[in-house]
Amino acid sequence: MSIVEKRQAFQELHQSGCFVLPNPWDVGTARYLEHAGFKALATTSAGFAFARGQLDGVASLEETLAHAAELVRATKLPVNVDFEDGFGAGVAENVRRCADLGAAGISLEDNAGGQLYAFEEAVARVAAASQALEGTGVVLVARSEGLLIGKADLAETVRRLQAFSAAGADCLYAPGLKTLAEVQAVVEACAPKPVNVLVSAPGFTVAQLASLGVRRISVGGALARTAWGAMMRAIREILEKGTFDEFAGAARMADFQEFLAQDDTALAP
Numbered sequence: 001m002s003i004v005e006k007r008q009a010f011q012e013l014h015q016s017g018c019f020v021l022p023n024p025w026d027v028g029t030a031r032y033l034e035h036a037g038f039k040a041l042a043t044t045s046a047g048f049a050f051a052r053g054q055l056d057g058v059a060s061l062e063e064t065l066a067h068a069a070e071l072v073r074a075t076k077l078p079v080n081v082d083f084e085d086g087f088g089a090g091v092a093e094n095v096r097r098c099a100d101l102g103a104a105g106i107s108l109e110d111n112a113g114g115q116l117y118a119f120e121e122a123v124a125r126v127a128a129a130s131q132a133l134e135g136t137g138v139v140l141v142a143r144s145e146g147l148l149i150g151k152a153d154l155a156e157t158v159r160r161l162q163a164f165s166a167a168g169a170d171c172l173y174a175p176g177l178k179t180l181a182e183v184q185a186v187v188e189a190c191a192p193k194p195v196n197v198l199v200s201a202p203g204f205t206v207a208q209l210a211s212l213g214v215r216r217i218s219v220g221g222a223l224a225r226t227a228w229g230a231m232m233r234a235i236r237e238i239l240e241k242g243t244f245d246e247f248a249g250a251a252r253m254a255d256f257q258e259f260l261a262q263d264d265t266a267l268a269p
Contacts (some may be wrong), residue, residue: 001076003102007137010040010071010078010104013054013138014171014194018210021196021218023082025051027074029223032116035259040104042080043071046221057113057223061087061094072102080141080218085112091125092132099138100264106138110160111145117153123163130168134170141196142169148177154182158189165193172196175220180208186187200225 001009002023013019024030025047033041045057048067059067068081081103087094091108098106108129110122117125126142133140142164146152152160161172173196175184183204187195194215197204200222209217234246 006078007104009181010139014215018214019216021216023219023223025224030071034077040078042218043068043082044221045084047084047224050224068103078104082107083104085109092128095129096132099133100138105141105142107141109143109145111149116146116151123167126164126169127167138171141173143173161190165190174209184212
């Protein structure tokens with residue numbers, strides 16, 4: 001699909017139903033998630049950071065843009081970019097640069113280094129991003145991070161999401177929702193705009209969230225952490241026991257070969 005077609009497809013996914021938006025952290029995981037049948041992908045700042053041996057949140061604007069461009073090129077699917085807080089004062093220019101790389105969606109947080117932007121500034125940043133993306137077809141996702149970092153309650157989170165919606169956000173996102181009642185409150189408060197719910201641990205199901213009107217479900221760094229968890233268990237077993245039983249759960253080489261043989265992108269020189 002062309003960039004325009006990817007963006008149209010991504011917009012349509014937000015209009016009805018509920019879809020899962022998984023988060024790859026490199027070219028291989030992006031291609032496999034496409035191969036598995038998902039309809040869109042999203043980058044993860046955490047997964048990207050872990051793969052580079054960095055703390056989450058320390059990647060620069062240029063590093064983030066380069067990573068986004070790599071994943072956009074790696075897949076035929078629409079890609080939503082985890083753009084953290086927009087990287088400082090030049091948020092409008094920065095989101096436009098991200099859009100120019102072919103992003104179908106851009107997620108913008110109100111959290112900078114563990115502190116929420118003041119309400120008025122957070123809303124102004126969303127408005128600036130919305131104006132910069134006008135006419136591009138990019139889905140602007142506004143994230144209020146207060147629940148995730150322990151800096152706001154549900155009422156303040158809802159207040160921010162509603163203000164972000166009025167400022168031009170196309171989709172609203174409050175990571176850190178813990179109960180179905182909280183999810184329902186956010187969905188109802190943000191209606192008719194679509195809501196993204198983060199599922200990074202066992203608990204919610206797709207069916208439960210869909211029944212509440214959630215439009216999209218992302219997993220953040222959970223897939224990356226799951227992969228790291230398997231590796232850590234295998235390493236501990238080798239060091240502590242001298243055995244290799246954890247390898248029993250490893251993907252088969254034949255499965256990789258079959259997947260890659262069907263992936264015309266991977267076969268390209």
